Amino acid sequence: MSRIVRVAAAQYPIEWLADRQAWRDKLTRWVAEAAGAGAQLLLFPEYAVMETASLFPAPVPGDLALQLAAVADSIDEVDAIHRELAGTYGVWIVAGSAPVRQGDGFRNRARLFAPSGATGVQDKVVMTRFEREQWHVGGGDRLTVFDTPLGKLAITICYDVEFPLLAHRAAAAGVELLLAPSCTDTARGYWRVRTGAQARALEHQIAVVHAPTVGTAPWSPALDVNVGAAAVYVPPDLDFPDDGVLAIGVRDQPCWVHAAVDLDRLARCRRDGDVLNARDWPEQQLAADALDTLALQ
Numbered sequence: 001m002s003r004i005v006r007v008a009a010a011q012y013p014i015e016w017l018a019d020r021q022a023w024r025d026k027l028t029r030w031v032a033e034a035a036g037a038g039a040q041l042l043l044f045p046e047y048a049v050m051e052t053a054s055l056f057p058a059p060v061p062g063d064l065a066l067q068l069a070a071v072a073d074s075i076d077e078v079d080a081i082h083r084e085l086a087g088t089y090g091v092w093i094v095a096g097s098a099p100v101r102q103g104d105g106f107r108n109r110a111r112l113f114a115p116s117g118a119t120g121v122q123d124k125v126v127m128t129r130f131e132r133e134q135w136h137v138g139g140g141d142r143l144t145v146f147d148t149p150l151g152k153l154a155i156t157i158c159y160d161v162e163f164p165l166l167a168h169r170a171a172a173a174g175v176e177l178l179l180a181p182s183c184t185d186t187a188r189g190y191w192r193v194r195t196g197a198q199a200r201a202l203e204h205q206i207a208v209v210h211a212p213t214v215g216t217a218p219w220s221p222a223l224d225v226n227v228g229a230a231a232v233y234v235p236p237d238l239d240f241p242d243d244g245v246l247a248i249g250v251r252d253q254p255c256w257v258h259a260a261v262d263l264d265r266l267a268r269c270r271r272d273g274d275v276l277n278a279r280d281w282p283e284q285q286l287a288a289d290a291l292d293t294l295a296l297q
Contacts (some may be wrong), residue, residue: 003263005150005177007207008039009230012096013215013254014223016054023052024081034256035089041150043211046108046124046158046183048096049078050222064221068106068135072099079111079119086113092150094179097124097157099137106137110155110181112146120146124157125166135222145173151263158182161210162196164203171204171278176263178208185225190251194231198244201233205270205278207246207261208233214252227252232259237273240265 010030017023034042052074053060053067060066071078075098082095093113099106108124108131123140124131131137143166146153154170154177161167161180170178180197184190190212197208212228229251236244247259270278 002265003151005041005261005263006039007041007043007177007209007232007259007261008034008037009043009209009211009232009249009257009259010034010045010048011212011214011228011230011249011253011255011257012045012048014048014051014213014217014220014226015215016217016219017051020052020055023055027081028085030256031085031089031091031093034258035091037256037258039091039256039258041092041094041153041177041209043094043179043181043209044096045211045213045228046097046110046181047223048181048183048213049075049098050096050220051217052078053220053222054217061219062221064134067220067222068099068137072101072106075100079113082111082113083117083119086115087117090115092148094155094181097181099135102138106135107140108137108157109140110157110179112153112155114148120144122155122157125160126163128159143169145170145175151176153177153179155179155181156200158184158193161200161208162192164200167200167204167206168281171206176206176266177261178204178206180208180210182210182212182228183223184212184227185223187227190228193228197231198233201235201244203277203281205235205237205273205276206266207263209259214254230255230257232257232261234261234266235269235273235277237269237275238265240269
């Protein structure tokens, strides 16, 4: 029997929320819809939890620094709701990443919730200019592999999926599903993340699940514009799609994107594909280590 993992990637809209119950109701509807469609693993986008800044009184919703602090200080309540929903619906949930306090600053943290109540976290490692220069959010210092009944998972948040070594180390540790939540405010930002996600799927012959924020939130200095399409990418090999796109949404439209990822087919790609990118990865190191500079006149 094939090892099938049914994933759902959220094209999640950032909205103004009337009160905390409205946010809870929205999140519950999203989880119930995905679970009702058969999803086992639900991926929400980077910074999706920042929409809860709308629940705080002025001037918090319109002030970037105050937003970070308010959302970080309410993260225990946010996580308790995700944990409850994972148990109620019997699914694995990667909550929208959120700022959390770390020392005298913040980290951008994704949290994985198991149906059993177990949790794991992954901090974004490489920060964008916006995060470094305006948010003053620092990067994490380690990558975690989550060994679950669904298989081995890893999370590379947005910009992190544009760097190959994180995915390479994860794949070397047995990861077959790489999760890439994102938040981008331009088409080119979306395409950078998408190109990185597809490259990681190609290089390591694994599946990459991408979930972006969508929509406009003019009240928020952090998430005013959100561009993207959720998707599941696989190696363009054997009987997978020729373009490596297993499933993709209509850009910028709120929805779940569902796919059944066959981990045994991925293993067959790595073992006997038309090309063997994962196996052949070390060979590039030989030429790189023997780098020459040749001056030609």
